[in-house]
Amino acid sequence: MGFEPDRRVFLTRALGATAGLAAVAVATGVTEAHAAGTGAKGVNGATGQRNWRFCPKCYVMFYYGYPDNGRCAAGDAHGMAGYDFDVPHDVPENANAQANWRFCTRCYGMFFFGYPSGGWCPVGGSHSAAGYNFVLPHDVVETPNAQAYWRFCTNCYALFFWGYPEKGRCPAGGGHNAAGFNFVIPHY
Numbered sequence: 001m002g003f004e005p006d007r008r009v010f011l012t013r014a015l016g017a018t019a020g021l022a023a024v025a026v027a028t029g030v031t032e033a034h035a036a037g038t039g040a041k042g043v044n045g046a047t048g049q050r051n052w053r054f055c056p057k058c059y060v061m062f063y064y065g066y067p068d069n070g071r072c073a074a075g076d077a078h079g080m081a082g083y084d085f086d087v088p089h090d091v092p093e094n095a096n097a098q099a100n101w102r103f104c105t106r107c108y109g110m111f112f113f114g115y116p117s118g119g120w121c122p123v124g125g126s127h128s129a130a131g132y133n134f135v136l137p138h139d140v141v142e143t144p145n146a147q148a149y150w151r152f153c154t155n156c157y158a159l160f161f162w163g164y165p166e167k168g169r170c171p172a173g174g175g176h177n178a179a180g181f182n183f184v185i186p187h188y
């Protein structure tokens with residue numbers, strides 16, 4: 001596990017809330033298989049992609065691996081805080097892991113691509129998928145290396161952190177609206 005000198009920890013979150021299980025039908029072929037990445041944990045010992053971060057402005061998870069930081073629903077680019085998430089990809093789904101989560105080339109957010117529409121991108125229009133097919137663990141026990149309370153937003157389709165009383169900024173207006181699984185995302 002890598003040492004992260006700037007790692008900060010969020011401990012504030014709403015307690016006592018549990019996620020309902022929502023059946024989400026997904027059927028998309030996995031087309032990418034890469035050796036890149038450094039993780040060896042998560043789903044089925046999956047390799048993960050690092051540099052996924054929490055944005056303290058809009059609360060979504062976005063990819064921090066490019067020089068710029070995409071587009072935030074709260075204005076300008078995303079901000080970065082907290083854990084360095086290591087997100088499993090290109091492994092089979094199972095009862096506790098959902099596939100079809102993708103990187104948006106326009107806003108850099110993580111969004112669910114398993115519906116006919118692509119949600120609502122902060123840039124305008126729908127999110128645009130590229131890269132890995134991420135497979136997110138859900139409804140498993142939180143550990144020192146995996147953070148719970150990441151949720152799907154029914155309005156913009158992004159993955160956002162639900163653990164604070166306020167729910168960030170949704171490009172569809174207001175805060176994000178959670179539904180479905182309680183995702184537990186591996187991190188360094």
Ligand SMILES: [Zn+2]
Nearest residue numbers: 055058072078
């Ligand atoms: Zn943001």
Ligand SMILES: [Zn+2]
Nearest residue numbers: 104107121127
């Ligand atoms: Zn987008």
Ligand SMILES: [Zn+2]
Nearest residue numbers: 153156170176
């Ligand atoms: Zn939203």
